[in-house]
Amino acid sequence: MWLTIDLRSETAIYLQIRDQVIQGILLNELKIGESLPSVRQLAADLGINMHTVSKAYNLLKQEGFIQIHRQKGAIVNAPNSYQASEEYYEQLKKAVKPLIIESSCRGISKGYFYKICEQIYRNIGLLEKGG
Amino acid sequence: MWLTIDLRSETAIYLQIRDQVIQGILLNELKIGESLPSVRQLAADLGINMHTVSKAYNLLKQEGFIQIHRQKGAIVNAPNSYQASEEYYEQLKKAVKPLIIESSCRGISKGYFYKICEQIYRNIGLLEKGG
Amino acid sequence: MWLTIDLRSETAIYLQIRDQVIQGILLNELKIGESLPSVRQLAADLGINMHTVSKAYNLLKQEGFIQIHRQKGAIVNAPNSYQASEEYYEQLKKAVKPLIIESSCRGISKGYFYKICEQIYRNIGLLEKGG
Amino acid sequence: MWLTIDLRSETAIYLQIRDQVIQGILLNELKIGESLPSVRQLAADLGINMHTVSKAYNLLKQEGFIQIHRQKGAIVNAPNSYQASEEYYEQLKKAVKPLIIESSCRGISKGYFYKICEQIYRNIGLLEKGG
DNA sequence: GTGGTCTAGACCACG
DNA sequence: GTGGTCTAGACCACC
Numbered sequence: 001m002w003l004t005i006d007l008r009s010e011t012a013i014y015l016q017i018r019d020q021v022i023q024g025i026l027l028n029e030l031k032i033g034e035s036l037p038s039v040r041q042l043a044a045d046l047g048i049n050m051h052t053v054s055k056a057y058n059l060l061k062q063e064g065f066i067q068i069h070r071q072k073g074a075i076v077n078a079p080n081s082y083q084a085s086e087e088y089y090e091q092l093k094k095a096v097k098p099l100i101i102e103s104s105c106r107g108i109s110k111g112y113f114y115k116i117c118e119q120i121y122r123n124i125g126l127l128e129k130g131g
Numbered sequence: 132m133w134l135t136i137d138l139r140s141e142t143a144i145y146l147q148i149r150d151q152v153i154q155g156i157l158l159n160e161l162k163i164g165e166s167l168p169s170v171r172q173l174a175a176d177l178g179i180n181m182h183t184v185s186k187a188y189n190l191l192k193q194e195g196f197i198q199i200h201r202q203k204g205a206i207v208n209a210p211n212s213y214q215a216s217e218e219y220y221e222q223l224k225k226a227v228k229p230l231i232i233e234s235s236c237r238g239i240s241k242g243y244f245y246k247i248c249e250q251i252y253r254n255i256g257l258l259e260k261g262g
Numbered sequence: 263m264w265l266t267i268d269l270r271s272e273t274a275i276y277l278q279i280r281d282q283v284i285q286g287i288l289l290n291e292l293k294i295g296e297s298l299p300s301v302r303q304l305a306a307d308l309g310i311n312m313h314t315v316s317k318a319y320n321l322l323k324q325e326g327f328i329q330i331h332r333q334k335g336a337i338v339n340a341p342n343s344y345q346a347s348e349e350y351y352e353q354l355k356k357a358v359k360p361l362i363i364e365s366s367c368r369g370i371s372k373g374y375f376y377k378i379c380e381q382i383y384r385n386i387g388l389l390e391k392g393g
Numbered sequence: 394m395w396l397t398i399d400l401r402s403e404t405a406i407y408l409q410i411r412d413q414v415i416q417g418i419l420l421n422e423l424k425i426g427e428s429l430p431s432v433r434q435l436a437a438d439l440g441i442n443m444h445t446v447s448k449a450y451n452l453l454k455q456e457g458f459i460q461i462h463r464q465k466g467a468i469v470n471a472p473n474s475y476q477a478s479e480e481y482y483e484q485l486k487k488a489v490k491p492l493i494i495e496s497s498c499r500g501i502s503k504g505y506f507y508k509i510c511e512q513i514y515r516n517i518g519l520l521e522k523g524g
Numbered sequence: 525g526t527g528g529t530c531t532a533g534a535c536c537a538c539g
Numbered sequence: 540g541t542g543g544t545c546t547a548g549a550c551c552a553c554c
Contacts, residue, residue: 012528012529012530013529013530014529014530019232019233022229022232022233022236023232023236025236026235026236038540038541038542040540040541040542048530048531049530049531050542051530051531051532052529052530054543055529057542062455065236067270068542069269069270069541069542070274070275070538070539070541070542071538071539071541071542072269072541073541074542079238082236082237083237083238084234084237084238084239088237089247092230092234092247093247093250093251095230096227096230096247096248096251097251098150098153099223100248100251100252100255101150101154101157101255102150102153103215104157104252105154105157105196105213106215107210107214108215108223110252113248114245114248116220116223116224116227117227117231117241117244117245119224120224120228120231124231124232124235138462138465139460139462143463143552143553143554144553145554179554180553180554181554182554183553183554186553186554274537274538274539275538276538276539281491281494281495284494284495285494285498287498288494288498310539311538311539313538313539314538314539317538317539327498341500344498344499346499346500346501350499351509354501354509355512355513357492358489358492358510358513359513360412360415361485361488361489362510362513362514362517363412363415363416363419363517364412364415365477365485366419366514366517367415367418367419367458367475368475368481369472369476370477370485372510376510378482379489379506379507379510381486382486382490382493383493383497383503386493386494386497405543405544405545406544406545407544407545431525431526432526432527433525441545441546442545442546442547443546443547444545444547445544445545445546447527448545450527461527462526462527463526463553463554464525464526464527464553465526466526466527467527
């Protein structure tokens with residue numbers, strides 16, 4: 001199972017699931033039209049409650065990443081369903097801004113910040129090839 | 132008053148205060164050794180609970196940005212007190228990673244992501260000159 | 263085959279079938295006394311479960327639109343079998359009311375709402391001529 | 394309490410709450426900036442579970458009708474937050490179409506359908522004056 | 525006090 | 540089998 005959660009993390013479990021499904025889509029571990037595990041199945045595998053998984057799936061549905069079919073369960077959407085919108089750009093900016101401000105305040109230069117981003121992008125790229 | 136909060140925001144008020152104090156330090160609106168408004172004062176000005184301001188100040192203290200004196204109140208520390216640590220790098224990475232993953236998944240290229248960051252850096256620079 | 267279903271729709275499949283059979287009757291694609299496809303046939307054509315088709319047919323029977331013969335299968339009834347009753351008026355009102363309320367709340371005027379209805383009626387009329 | 398639910402109804406409780414809150418906004422029983430009852434309060438008043446109310450409130454938030462403040466609870470938004478969008482028009486059409494088709498099939502003329510709508514609009518108008 | 529999250533277990537609609 | 544709804548009761552963060 002490619003999906004793991006950290007019960008000790010600050011991040012809510014349902015958000016961890018959401019983030020990892022998005023990562024799975026990006027890394028092509030989850031292909032368009034592919035099914036996610038059923039709510040009950042994933043809950044059992046992760047040792048958590050059904051409703052927590054359901055909440056994650058509903059959020060992903062609302063954000064356009066997946067569809068939820070009556071019987072077939074959750075299906076990965078095509079990219080056009082979750083293409084970045086104006087609204088998302090604003091949201092992204094709002095999320096990045098405080099990180100840049102704090103890191104700058106703590107003495108991290110723009111160049112160094114980009115170096116960190118570069119590491120993350122490289123990391124993703126490697127995973128994409130490996131996966 | 133340079134500090135404003137948005138009650139409608141998703142972000143907790145005490146975190147909004149924290150973020151803006153850090154921004155104030157970065158932009159040199161708050162200089163080393165300078166005092167922050169008293170807990171009572173700020174709470175009254177913003178029309179919020181004292182506990183909330185207190186929580187923000189305690190977090191800032193814990194993160195090394197300020198000291199809290201019984202008499203003089205909250206005082207801005209010198210940069211060496213909050214210089215980025217290994218721990219902070221890891222934390223920063225963990226915060227940036229899901230943003231990069233989601234934005235990539237939504238079709239935002241690395242170049243475009245950096246363009247957004249660049250805007251934010253420019254924005255801060257302008258404020259520095261202006262302030 | 264004039265009947266198509268959308269597996270991605272929120273609407274249950276058996277209700278989609280029901281709605282389209284009613285539309286077929288209205289547009290005279292299905293004439294009085296004409297047979298509907300057999301449960302097996304339709305299920306195979308649509309690639310869905312027999313139970314689902316069966317459920318739709320039973321609902322249509324219960325609502326007076328069709329009769330189900332052991333040998334001849336499902337047969338379209340004459341209009342007097344499904345003429346609007348007092349009960350149906352109430353049901354229709356209950357269905358329309360929340361739509362009018364929400365649309366009014368969202369700033370859609372009565373005139374505009376009627377304009378939307380007019381479009382739908384026109385659409386049906388065109389289909390009637392075309393079909 | 395202006396809000397009542399029907400436990401025997403086909404409509405899910407959380408949707409009944411949603412619909413009635415929207416009605417309350419339309420009829421100006423709930424004014425801009427006004428607070429809805431707290432999740433716990435309303436649940437207790439209606440004799441239902443907290444989560445059911447919470448689900449309704451979250452849906453209303455998502456649809457732009459209300460904001461959910463950390464401490465102040467749910468607050469009614471200004472109309473511009475839930476103005477009809479293109480997307481909503483399509484959704485409305487899709488909801489109205491099968492009602493028009495079935496009613497036409499059952500022998501209800503366009504004129505009579507509008508008469509029914511007229512009744513509903515009048516009903517709302519009277520309530521607006523009365524409330 | 526508020527809402528948010530999570531658990532545990534039930535019943536139902538759909539296919 | 541699937542997801543959707545509802546209940547009951549717990550703990551937490553925020554203010």
